Amino acid sequence: MTDAAIAVNNLAFKYGALKVIDDMTMEIESGTSYGLLGPNGAGKTTLIRLMVGLLKPAGGNVLCLGKPPTRSMAKNIGYMPQLPALYSELSVEQNIDFFGRIYGLKDSKKRWERVNEVIKVVDLWEKRKTQIVNLSGGMKQRVSLACAIVHQPSLIFLDEPTVGLDPELRVHFWDYFTDLTKAGHTLIISSHTFDDAAHCQRLAFLRLGRVVAQGTPAELRAATGNKEASLEDAFLYFIKHDEVKENVQ
C-alpha cells in the first residue's frame, strides 16, 4: 500500500475498436499538483473519467484514494469537466448551492457561507444572481471551477481549467491552485499549455493513450540532454522519440 491519491496500473480502455488508453501506469502522490499534458485526442479526458469512475476500465485498474472509484466517493472528489455541465436557467449562486448540496453540504447556513466564499475565489460576486445562459464562456468556466471545489474535496480533477481565461485570471487561478496544494489538496490538471505545465509539481506527457514521459518539469527538461531546453522542447523531444519507437515496432 502507498499513500498515493491515485494509482493507475496497466490501465486500458477502448471506444469500440479504438484503443484510447493503452497500458498506462502512473502514481500521483497526495498533496501534489499533477499535470496531464498531451495533444487533442491523447486521452486526457478519458483518463480523468476513468480516474473518477465515470468510465470502467477494459483492463488494469485505477485506485482512487486507495479504492476503485465509486459514486460514494463524490464527497472527497471535485471534478471540473472539460465542458461546463451547469444548469443554464439557474443563477451562478444557485448552481454552486446545488452542487454543494449533492456533494453532502447539508447545513444550509454553512453551505451558503461556502457558496459565497467560492464565488469570491472565482471573482464572480457581481454576477452571482445572473443566470448561466447570460454568462460568457470564460465566466461559465469559473462557475464550473466553483462547483468542483465548493465541498472542499481532498482530490480535485480539473479538465482544462484555464482554457478561455484571460491572462490575469489565469494567474489568479494558478495562485489559488498553488494554495490548494499547500493546504494538502491533490490536484490533477489536464492542459495543452506549457504555461500551465510549468506550474505543476509533476507531469505526464501523453500521446495516443500512452504515457511517453513522467517527472518533474526540471527532470523532463534535463532528460533532453540540453541544459537550455524549455518544457515545450522536452515535450517535442519525447513525442518524437515515441513516434520513432512506434515506427520501429
Ligand SMILES: Nc1ncnc2c1ncn2[C@@H]1O[C@H](COP(=O)(O)OP(=O)(O)OP(=O)(O)O)[C@@H](O)[C@H]1O
Ligand atoms: N464518446 C466517445 N466515443 C468514441 N470515441 C471517443 C469518445 N470520446 C472520446 N473518443 C476518442 O477517444 C480519444 C481520446 O479522446 P479524449 O477526449 O480522451 O482526448 P483528450 O486528450 O481529452 O483531447 P482534447 O485535448 O481534445 O480534450 C480520441 O481519439 C477521441 O476521438
Ligand SMILES: [Mg+2]
Ligand atoms: Mg479533453
